[in-house]
Each structure stands twice: as C-alpha cells, then as structure tokens.
Amino acid sequence: MKEIQHLFGDLNETICSEKKLTVLELLQEKAFAEFEKNCQTDTWLTLSFSMLVFLTAAITVVFLVKKYRVHVDYIILSLRSRWKGVVYSAAREDCQFDAFISYAEDDYSIVSTLLYQSLTRKGFRISFSDKDFTPGLTKADELLWFVDNSRKVVFFVTENFLANGWNSYAVQMAVTHSFHNNRKQSLIVIIKDNIPIKRMPKDLRYIWWSILSIRWPETTELMEQFWGELSCALKSD
Template sequence: MRYIFDLDTPNLEILDITDNECPTAYPHVFEKATKLKKIVAGNINLKFDGMERIFYNLVNLEELDLQRGHFYNFPPTLLKYQTSLMSLNVDGNLFSSFPITLTYLHNLKQLYIRSNKISWITESDFIMLKRLRKTEIFVRGNPITCDCLHVQSLRLMKEIRYLFTDLNETVCKEKNITVLELLTERAFAEFQKNCQTGTWLPVSFSMLTILTVAIIVVFLVNKYRVHVDYVILKLRSRWKGVYSVESGDYGFDAFISYAEDDYRIVSSTLYQTLTQRGFQISFPDKDFIPGISKADELLRCVDKSRKVLFIITENFLANGWNSYAVQMTVTHSFHNNRRQSIIVIIKDNITIQRMPKDLRYIWWSIVSIKWPETSELMEQFWDELDLALKSV
C-alpha cells in the first residue's frame, strides 16, 4: 500500500495497517471514520507534512500506535481533538524531545516513547509533562544524558520522576547506573557536588565551545535552508534529465499556492472561474504526484507555470509549509529572472506588514489584488486578475 485513500467506513472501530509502506495519505482520509477507537500503524513511514488535521474527526479515538514510523516530530496540533486518547505508542522512532501535541491529551493514561533519541528534558517539556498527572510514561532505551552539562535537566526529571514508570530500567548514557539510581536523594546530592568541582570546568568549557559552534552552524543552515534546498532540487532535476522550461513554453498559466483550509475556495471558485476564462491552472491537490516529496513537486509545478498565485489568508499565515513555499518561489523567481511572475490575492483584510517577509522584501515587483468583500465587486476582481495573468 503506497497511498491511504478516503476510508468510507463510518462504523469502523479498529484499523490495523502495520508494516504497510504508506508515505502519503489523503488529508481527509479519516473524515467519515468517526467511530474509530483504535489505530495500529506501526512501520508505515507516513509523512505528516501538511496533514495537521488528518485526525480531526476522530474524537472517539482511544488508542494510537505509531511505532517504528521514523517520526522525529509531529505537527503541534496533530492530536488537538483527541481528548479521549488514553494510549499513545511512538516507540522506536526518532524523537529527540516530547512532541508538543501531548499538550492536548488530558486523559492520556500511557505514553510509550521508548527507544527514541531523547537525551534530556527541557523546561517546556517539564511544564507539559507535569500537566499529564494521570499518565504513565515509558522511556527505556532513550540515551538519557547524565553529565554535568545537563544537571538542570536531571533536576527537572527528578521532580516529576513519579510519571516515569521504567526509570529503573533506563540506563544513563555516561554511567553504568540507572537514571532512577542517580535520582535518589543521596546519589543526586553527590552528583551535583562533583559537578561543582574545578575538575569539570575545562571539559565544560570545551563542550560549551563545541555547542556554540554547532548552534552557529545550525543557525546558518536554517537561515539559508531554502537556498540550499533550491540548489539541491535543481541539481537533482538535472541528474534526472529534467530541465527548466524555456520562456513561453510553460505548461500552465499559473500555479496556486494556498492553505489546506482554503481548498474549497481554490477548487470551486478560483480554478473553475479561471478555467472558464481559458487559463490552464495548476495547484497541489490536482497536480502533485503522490509519493514524491512536496518540495520536488512544488519546484516542478512552479517551474512549469508562467505565474504563481498566493492566496494570503489567516490560514495561510498560520501554516509553516506555506512560508517555505513562498521562500522557494521567490528564490526560483530571482534565479530565473522572473521577478514579475508573482501575484498575491489578499483576503481577511491582511496588511502588508503581516505578509511573509520574503514577499515584503520584493513587494515592489509583486502584483497584489484584494479579494472583494461584496459580490458586486467580483466581476471587477476577475477582470483585474485576468489582466495580471496575461501580463508578460
């Protein structure tokens, strides 16, 4: 199974798709399966990018098993509406911290997050976990760091150690003792005393220097991430024999980028009207090929389109992927001398100051059109958009 489609099964209560290769799913796959109580989906390699609301309608879900899925993070609101969830199993994944979406799981009884990559807990982890008073947390197999650089993390863990069920089986990364043994009153007092001695200072300074350099490197990589991604994607396209289209030889008049929650207005209003006016329009749900990365497909569709339309709404501004799409499009436009190719349609009375910064920086070269507030102005809006799409 390479793709999970719509489940038209309103009476289904248990779903087990373990060991199926499902990297992509229809965003509304569970919309009709409202009675689901248990999902077992171990080792499916599903990507949740752009699917923050995939579990939106599953308000009766009680058990979710996502073991060995190669997850390193979840969208913050992935489980926002699963207040009935009592068991969450994410054993054998790549989490380096506790997923923020746990904030919404007030009735969670068991959290299995064993054999991940968690080395320490942060202040935000501490605050979130402290609210999970009814939850048993299983962390065995994580590389818990028990050195002096992370003494504060260990203090926080000591304070909420009653939540962790298997600290007696969780071994410190640097010591041949369990975390529970270290966090006993006598052992932890001795540990803190040793950390305060001068013998640790040279090592601490060296590690701090390395950490600082690492942070700077990570900062620079993140700051120029889109530019790096763009070069990699272009090189990958060339290796595959896919080259940029020549001027005037585009497959589409425009590519539309929008928030998932605005899909209806794109598909039923923009797409239909512009198609009736003779334009060839591309947008993700219609033209992205399942199984291929969204970044690859975004660059391919933008490259094949004369213009790019951004539908700027409150939903758009709230979605991280859309910010990435803006940066990638702006980068592509300037690399290919297509600075007049971006059109912005503004809804919800959003001001320029709230626009993505990459759009603000090149606002002088962008055509912006405001979505009309009354139906009487719609025809004028379509004529204005028609003119912008036909411009060179």
C-alpha cells in the same frame, strides 16, 4: 631517565628548550612536577580550545541551515534536477500551466471551486496541490516543478494562509526560484480577509515592489472587476 640517569654522562650539559634548564636540573622532583603540570595545562588548553572551535562551528552551521533551510533545499533540489537532466529556466511560452496557486489547506474549497473554475472558464490552465501533485514525490520536489512549469505563481493569502507553516515554505521556495531564474514579475498575491501588507510573509514584503497584488472584493458587485484584474495579471509578461 630519572632512575637511570647515571647511564647518561651529559645530562648536566643538555638543555631543555621548554624550561631553559639542564636535564639534570629538570629531573629534580620539584622542577619535574612543575614541568609535568605545565604540559598537562597546555594539553588541556589546546583540547579545550579545539572543542570550543568545533562546537561554535557546529552551532553556526545548524543555525545557518535552519535559517536558510529553503535556500539549502533549493540548491539540493536544483542539483538533483540537473543530475537528472532537468534545467530550470526563465519565463517561457511553452509552460504547461498559466498559473500555480499556493494556498492554505483550509481554503481548498474556495480555490478548487471558485478560483479554479472561474479561471478555467476564462481559458487559463491552472494547477494547485491536491489536483496535480503526484503521489510518492516530496512536496518540495513537486512544488519546484510546478513553479517552474507555470508562467505565474499565485499566493491566495488569507488568515489561514498566514497561520500555515507549509505556505511560508512555499513562499520562500517560489521567491528563491523566481530570483534565481530572473522571473521576478511572475508572482501574484491575492489578499483576502482585509489583511494589511505589514502582515504579509516577510519574504513577500521584501520584494513587494516586484509583486502584483490584488485585493479580494468585499462585495459581490466588485467580483467582475476582480476577475478582470486577475485575468490581466495572468496574461501579462
């Protein structure tokens, strides 16, 4: 337009709303250079602001997904199960197991022998990983199924348990499922190694008021009392 401005008869009467100048004045080299610079500045400002908003939103989403990973997993698993026709429910009488035991892999020996055998002899139906989990399915899927099909969830808390990341995941998943399905009284914690409550997983500490906790006896003379307390806890509604 600058090069063929002689073809336009009204450039001196046409006002540029952005600069409040006539087009003829705007086409002057100095004015046009300033106008072009302002346009570029506005474009980059808009682009930079858009990128900042997008980056902030992305970081926020990643942070929330990481922080609430278990809740996200739970929602996904629940939706997937509902799609398959499986509906999780509150405590019921027809559960396949009386209790599901969550423990650290290093404590497998004591869980699979002493705990499992003793409770089985007392007539309880007990499930735990390595014994009942189905090969080929994800741990999250299996965990949620066993938690839902057990009247109680027992956390065998030891020093090994506190050091194991998977058990932290199991705690969060069980707690989330219990509260979503009004089964807050279904959690039992067996505390071994003289661990203080302040070292319990935070997800358990937050709902400690609704948990039944039992201390593992330090002497064999107290074992009978321990089994009695645990049996009463497993039978309770």
